[in-house]
Amino acid sequence: MRAALLQMTSSDQPEENLQTVLEMIRAAVAGGAHYVLTPEVTNCLSGSRTHQRDVLRTQDEDVTLPALCEAAAQHGIWLTIGSLGLKTTDPDGRFANRQFLISPAGEIVDHYDKIHMFDVNVSPEETYRESDGYRPGTRAVVADAGFARIGMTICYDVRFPYLHRALAHGGAQILTAPAAFSHVTGAAHWHALLQARAIETGCFVLAPAQTGHHATSRGPRRRTFGHSLAIAPWGEILLDAGVEPGVSFVDLDMEKVEEARRRVPSLTHDREFDGP
Numbered sequence: 001m002r003a004a005l006l007q008m009t010s011s012d013q014p015e016e017n018l019q020t021v022l023e024m025i026r027a028a029v030a031g032g033a034h035y036v037l038t039p040e041v042t043n044c045l046s047g048s049r050t051h052q053r054d055v056l057r058t059q060d061e062d063v064t065l066p067a068l069c070e071a072a073a074q075h076g077i078w079l080t081i082g083s084l085g086l087k088t089t090d091p092d093g094r095f096a097n098r099q100f101l102i103s104p105a106g107e108i109v110d111h112y113d114k115i116h117m118f119d120v121n122v123s124p125e126e127t128y129r130e131s132d133g134y135r136p137g138t139r140a141v142v143a144d145a146g147f148a149r150i151g152m153t154i155c156y157d158v159r160f161p162y163l164h165r166a167l168a169h170g171g172a173q174i175l176t177a178p179a180a181f182s183h184v185t186g187a188a189h190w191h192a193l194l195q196a197r198a199i200e201t202g203c204f205v206l207a208p209a210q211t212g213h214h215a216t217s218r219g220p221r222r223r224t225f226g227h228s229l230a231i232a233p234w235g236e237i238l239l240d241a242g243v244e245p246g247v248s249f250v251d252l253d254m255e256k257v258e259e260a261r262r263r264v265p266s267l268t269h270d271r272e273f274d275g276p
Contacts, residue, residue, distance in 0.1 A: 001147050001252045002032045002034055003034075004028035004248065005206060005208040005241060005249075006028065006037065006247055007208060007209055007245050008020060008039050008210055008211070009213070009215075010043070010044065012051055012216050012218070013215075014056075014064055017042060017044065018063065018068075021038055021064075022067065024038075025077075025079075026075075028247050028249075034076075034077055035077065036080070037176060037178065037208045038080065038082045039083075039228070040097070040155050040178045040209075041210070042082055044085050045180055046222075047216070048216070048218040049133045051219060056095060058086060058089075065084060068081055069107070072104060076104045078101070078103065078104060079102040080099065080100070080150070080152075081100040082176070082178025083099045084100070086098050090135055094133060094134055096137070097113065097114040097134045097154060098111050098112070098114075099114075099154055101145060101150060103145075110143035111141070112137065112139070114153075115137045116157050117130040117134060117136050122184050123184065126182065130156070140152075140163060148252075148254055149173050150173075151176070151203070154177070154178055155179040158179070158193045161196070161200060165201060168200075168202065173203055173257045174206060175206070176207075177194060177197070179224075179225075180210040180222070181209060181224055182225065183224060190225055191227070191229065194231050195235045195237070200266070202260040202261040204230070204231065205229070205230070205231040206231075206250075207231075209226050209229075210224040211224055211226030211244070212245070227240055227241060228240075228241035232260075233259070233261070234259075
């Protein structure tokens with residue numbers, strides 16, 4: 001199975017980003033990909049809640065989702081939409097950060113709402129309160145893509161090993177980790193975290209990322225780390241896309257999952273314990 005990771009520099013304009021991702025999907029298919037993954041907040045990367053309220057839509061009204069479903073059907077590919085920012089009916093008005101798995105028939109197989117919110121003080125100049133605008137999900141998801149079972153995560157989820165272990169115990173062979181990772185924390189932790197999640201679970205980890213300085217019409221300008229990664233179940237880095245936007249390819253040998261788990265069967269060694 002050839003997979004393509006799309007590395008994007010999304011703006012805060014959904015229609016503009018949609019045209020970019022459609023062009024990248026065409027390039028991915030031309031390169032032989034049968035499974036394509038986009039990064040977190042493919043449709044709109046913005047630090048302005050006011051702007052997000054103006055341009056984001058509910059899932060039923062969103063323009064990006066049906067267009068990407070149509071593209072998956074047109075090209076006959078599996079597609080992970082890393083996430084879309086979507087309005088919800090929550091009384092507090094918060095959005096969903098929602099990932100989708102789309103079948104080659106263009107149908108939504110399953111979706112996942114990001115569980116862990118990025119509420120951090122990286123530095124006095126760089127603070128985030130994701131939970132102010134997005135409400136956390138409550139459901140872990142493993143979806144069947146035919147060629148593999150896919151456990152869904154998004155960005156900050158990577159810092160929570162218990163989620164990934166639960167997904168592996170639930171049958172996941174591939175873990176998706178689409179991201180819009182901070183440039184500062186990415187340089188310090190991105191590679192190590194993703195390799196650890198692969199090694200601990202014996203899964204492939206596929207992490208398409210946002211990269212660079214993001215154009216904005218309102219609010220602070222974001223900078224993301226890039227370096228979309230594909231990690232093998234034994235922990236090897238199979239692909240590092242660097243910092244430029246583009247399409248990168250990786251060939252997945254699913255037998256490597258069982259091979260890694262035979263060599264170190266740690267998923268069978270969980271034990272109950274007392275304390276602390």
